[in-house]
Amino acid sequence: xxxxxxxxxxxxxxxxxxxxxxxxxESAPCxxxxxxxxxxxxxxxxxxxxxxAQTQPRLNxxxxxxxxxxxxxxxxxxxxxxxxxxxETEYPRVAVMNAKCINIMANLWNSPEQNKWKAGAxxxxxxxxxxxxxxAAWLRWKERRKAAGKxxxxxxxxxxxxxxxxxxxxxxxxxxxxxxxxxxxEHITLDIEKAISLCDENTICIVPIMGVTWTGMNxxxxxxxxxxxxxxxxxxxxxxxxxxxASGGFIMPFLYxxxxxxxxxxxxxxxxxxxxxxxxxxxxxxxxxxxxxxxLPGDMAFSVNYLGANITQVGLNFSRPGAQILGQYYQFIRLxxxxxxxxxxxxxxxxxxxxxxxxxxxxxxVYSKELVNPLFIWSMNCDYAKNAKWTLxxxxxxxxxxxxxxxxxxxxxxxxxxxxxRIVVRQGFSRDMADMLLNDIKSxxxxxxxxxxxxxxxxxxxxxxxxxxxxxxFSHTGR
Ligand SMILES: Cc1ncc(COP(=O)(O)O)c(C=O)c1O
Numbered sequence: 001x002x003x004x005x006x007x008x009x010x011x012x013x014x015x016x017x018x019x020x021x022x023x024x025x026e027s028a029p030c031x032x033x034x035x036x037x038x039x040x041x042x043x044x045x046x047x048x049x050x051x052x053a054q055t056q057p058r059l060n061x062x063x064x065x066x067x068x069x070x071x072x073x074x075x076x077x078x079x080x081x082x083x084x085x086x087x088e089t090e091y092p093r094v095a096v097m098n099a100k101c102i103n104i105m106a107n108l109w110n111s112p113e114q115n116k117w118k119a120g121a122x123x124x125x126x127x128x129x130x131x132x133x134x135x136a137a138w139l140r141w142k143e144r145r146k147a148a149g150k151x152x153x154x155x156x157x158x159x160x161x162x163x164x165x166x167x168x169x170x171x172x173x174x175x176x177x178x179x180x181x182x183x184x185x186e187h188i189t190l191d192i193e194k195a196i197s198l199c200d201e202n203t204i205c206i207v208p209i210m211g212v213t214w215t216g217m218n219x220x221x222x223x224x225x226x227x228x229x230x231x232x233x234x235x236x237x238x239x240x241x242x243x244x245x246a247s248g249g250f251i252m253p254f255l256y257x258x259x260x261x262x263x264x265x266x267x268x269x270x271x272x273x274x275x276x277x278x279x280x281x282x283x284x285x286x287x288x289x290x291x292x293x294x295x296l297p298g299d300m301a302f303s304v305n306y307l308g309a310n311i312t313q314v315g316l317n318f319s320r321p322g323a324q325i326l327g328q329y330y331q332f333i334r335l336x337x338x339x340x341x342x343x344x345x346x347x348x349x350x351x352x353x354x355x356x357x358x359x360x361x362x363x364x365x366v367y368s369k370e371l372v373n374p375l376f377i378w379s380m381n382c383d384y385a386k387n388a389k390w391t392l393x394x395x396x397x398x399x400x401x402x403x404x405x406x407x408x409x410x411x412x413x414x415x416x417x418x419x420x421x422r423i424v425v426r427q428g429f430s431r432d433m434a435d436m437l438l439n440d441i442k443s444x445x446x447x448x449x450x451x452x453x454x455x456x457x458x459x460x461x462x463x464x465x466x467x468x469x470x471x472x473x474f475s476h477t478g479r
Contacts, residue, residue, distance in 0.1 A: 018045050058428045060405040061437075064213075064247055064277040064375075068428035073330050076323075077282065083322030085122065088313075094322045097329045098122050101275075104332055106289045108253040109262040109271055119293040121314040122325060123286035126246035127166040128316050129272035130207075132288050132300070133242040134170045136270060137205035139297035144238075154202045160190040160219065161412040162212040164246065176204065182414035183215075188368065190219040192227050199231060203239045205269075210248025210261060214412060215367055216375035216422070218248055221261040221268065228267045240269040240295075249273025249287075250280070251373055254341040255348065269295045275328045278344060280335070280427060285324035288314075343427050347374035351425040354434050363388070363445060367420065377420040389454040391461055392421045398444035404437060417465070 018024065023042050028050065038046075057067035069077070080094075088095040102120035111118055123129040138155055145152045156177035159167055163180065171178035179198045181191050190208055199206070206228065208219035221243060232238050243261065245252070250273060252261055262268060268291065275285030290296045300314050335343065351374035358378050359366045366378045380392060392408035399406050411418045425434075448455075454462075 018042050056403055058433075059403045061423045061425070061429065062405045062407040064274070064424050064426070065283050066276050066280055067426065069280065069282055069327065069331075070334070073281075073327055073334070076330050077327045078323075080323035080326045081321075083326075085320045085322040085325065086318050091322060094325055098325045101325060101328050101332065102287065102289060105249070105273070105287055106263075109249070109289060110264045111289065111291060112263060113292045115293060118289060119291075119296045120287060120289035122320070123272075123288060123315065124284040124317060124320060125276060125286040126164075126244065126272055126274040127169070127286070129274075129286035129288040130164075130166045130242075130244055130246075131170055131173075131316060132314060133244075133270040133272050134167075134176070134205070134207075135174065136290065136295065136297055136300060137240060137242055138174065138176060139299055140240075140295065141202075141204040143297065150201070155204045156200075156202050157204050157207060158195050158198050159207040160195075160209065160212070161414060162189075162209065162214045162217075163207070164209075164213045164244070167207065167244075179203075180413070183412060184414060188215065189217045190224065192220065192224050195224065196227050196231050199235075199237065199239055201235075201237055203237065205240050205242045207242050207244050208261075210243060210245040210252060211373045211375070213246070214409075214420075214422075215377055216371070216373045216424075217368060218261070218372050221265060222259075225265040225267050232267070239267070241265070241267045243268055243271045245271050246274045247277050247373055247375070250275075250278035250340070251344055254337070254344045263291050275324065278347075278426075279328060280331050280340070280343065281324055281327040283324075284321070285328060344374070347425045347427060347429070350374070350429060350431055350434050351376060351423070353431060354423060354425070354438065357438050358441075361442075361445075374425040375423060377422045379418055379420045388448075389451045389458055390448040391455065391457045392419050393457040394448060394455045395441070395444060396421065398447070399437075399440060402440050404440065406437075419461075 018041050021042055023038055024046075028046050060067065083091055083094060085091075085094060085098070099117050101122070103118050106113060106118035106120060113119065121129070121132060123132065134157065137157070141155060142152045154177070156179050157171075158179045158181065161180045161182045163178075167178060170176065181194045181198065183189070184191075187194075189212065195206055206224060208221045208224055210218045210221070212219070221241065224241065228239060228241065245261075248261070249271060252259060262271060270288060270290045272286065272288040273279065275281045275287055276283040279285065279287070296314065331340075348371065352371055355366060355371055355376050358364055363381055363384050364378045365381050366376060368376065380388065396406055396408040406421055406423060408419060408421045410416050411420060
């Protein structure tokens with residue numbers, strides 16, 4: 001009989017049950033590639049098992065990213081898994097589909113562009129799309145400054161301190177100064193007066209956010225546009241707006257079509273969004289649209305002409321998956337305007353329900369009375385917090401035991417002493433699941449309220465805040 005010690009070739013293993021194989025007695029590779037091939041069944045099992053214990057994606061209320069698509073969408077995307085979008089000559093129909101998606105989004109955002117193909121680009125997510133919006137604003141500013149014979153070495157942009165980390169990356173990678181407007185208890189969204197006061201001739205753009213990652217709120221783009229109109233008329237600086245609509249881009253057109261935050265506003269020249277958030281496509285997909293081709297600097301655009309017209313291609317990545325584009329186009333056809341509206345409406349309804357139930361709990365304070373997006377945050381009620389032996393971080397840990405991921409975190413600079421929890425309601429989180437979550441929250445709080453000793457996170461919080469609280473502890477005998 002053949003000795004199969006240290007032998008992992010397929011000939012030996014295909015006859016062995018997966019869990020009876022030698023390979024399964026070894027640890028998975030961590031530093032070096034294994035010497036020999038492993039049978040696909042065993043390799044599959046090993047990789048699958050590495051992710052076995054993770055939270056169920058639909059119980060993850062931390063992420064904004066799509067965790068449910070129907071079986072036809074999944075099939076289409078799986079069938080297109082081998083398409084590299086950049087190979088447009090091989091897959092010209094995918095390029096056309098991409099351009100159709102950009103047209104559809106441009107029109108959802110009330111683009112005035114008259115060209116048949118609107119100016120925009122597919123991206124891996126909002127991060128790439130935001131970068132493209134920022135770079136375009138920077139290049140436009142640079143061109144203007146050069147033409148006026150002025151220096152171009154000190155560009156800056158303005159955003160609230162509720163920015164997503166991509167804007168910090170943008171500032172670092174392109175060496176553009178990021179001027180932040182603090183969020184405060186008085187200004188829970190972008191303080192427009194303050195934003196305008198930070199502007200100068202070197203400001204490439206202001207970035208309001210529709211669906212602030214930290215809070216779920218929307219900046220008031222219409223008011224910002226009006227303030228910029230006055231500022232630009234006075235100074236001649238012509239500072240534009242890039243809207244980071246990572247979540248809001250697919251919420252606003254369906255739930256608040258009358259609200260003006262998009263290309264209807266004069267100074268909004270570009271908008272970015274995540275197709276993989278409320279665009280309802282699996283990750284990674286983002287989009288950016290410019291108000292008109294005129295605002296997309298020539299240096300960023302590469303044209304192809306096999307569609308009977310020029311289609312403009314822009315992007316940081318070269319190769320990228322094409323399947324997500326099929327997924328987005330499928331969702332547009334499958335759901336239509338009314339389908340998207342119904343899904344976003346359901347998300348809002350479930351979010352409103354959970355929000356109102358959490359607002360009723362004496363332990364908590366919700367950050368905002370009204371919801372504008374299907375996500376919200378809450379903190380511990382100040383009076384309750386004084387004597388609570390636990391923190392929201394403890395509640396996060398307890399909820400994990402039931403599979404829920406409900407993140408607790410501290411707020412950005414200037415309100416960093418505030419700890420909050422956030423729930424993002426996405427397609428796939430039903431009212432029934434909401435009830436299960438609320439019951440779990442209540443029963444874990446009941447457990448936490450029975451604690452004899454303050455938790456480590458509570459003690460750490462006291463230490464950080466610089467006060468030593470005298471805890472009245474009860475011994476096990478109840479004395
Ligand atoms: C406001 C905002 N901008 C940008 C991003 C980055 O998006 P993505 O994960 O699609 O790159 C996010 C992600 O949550 C976001 O909330």
